[in-house]
Amino acid sequence: MKCIGSINRKSLLYKTGVEYGDYTVNHVQGCFHGCLYPCYAMMMAKRFGTVKNYDEWIKPKVVDNAIELLEKELPKLKDKIKSVQLCFTTDNLKI
Numbered sequence: 001m002k003c004i005g006s007i008n009r010k011s012l013l014y015k016t017g018v019e020y021g022d023y024t025v026n027h028v029q030g031c032f033h034g035c036l037y038p039c040y041a042m043m044m045a046k047r048f049g050t051v052k053n054y055d056e057w058i059k060p061k062v063v064d065n066a067i068e069l070l071e072k073e074l075p076k077l078k079d080k081i082k083s084v085q086l087c088f089t090t091d092n093l094k095i
């Protein structure tokens, strides 16, 4: 699969509130699958304003500055991190 576009983020690694998780990296935003039952990831993306609508959701964007952010964030957090979840904002990890 091919990514439709790219975005930049101010940060990438964050502590998740999900009970089975520790830290998370959301390096892709959106999902080609476009499931029509309420997709929780899409609903959250719409709620927080990172995507406007379904059409935007089904055109995944990769975080262009992910490596640069990880190079800054990993040294600060490496002693706290037990595991990193990839990724709560897509099901297209190979794009």
Ligand code: SF4
Pocket: 031, 032, 033, 034, 035, 039, 040, 041, 042, 089, 090, 091
């Ligand atoms: S993130 Fe999961 S539920 Fe949402 S559209 Fe993609 S495959 Fe479907």
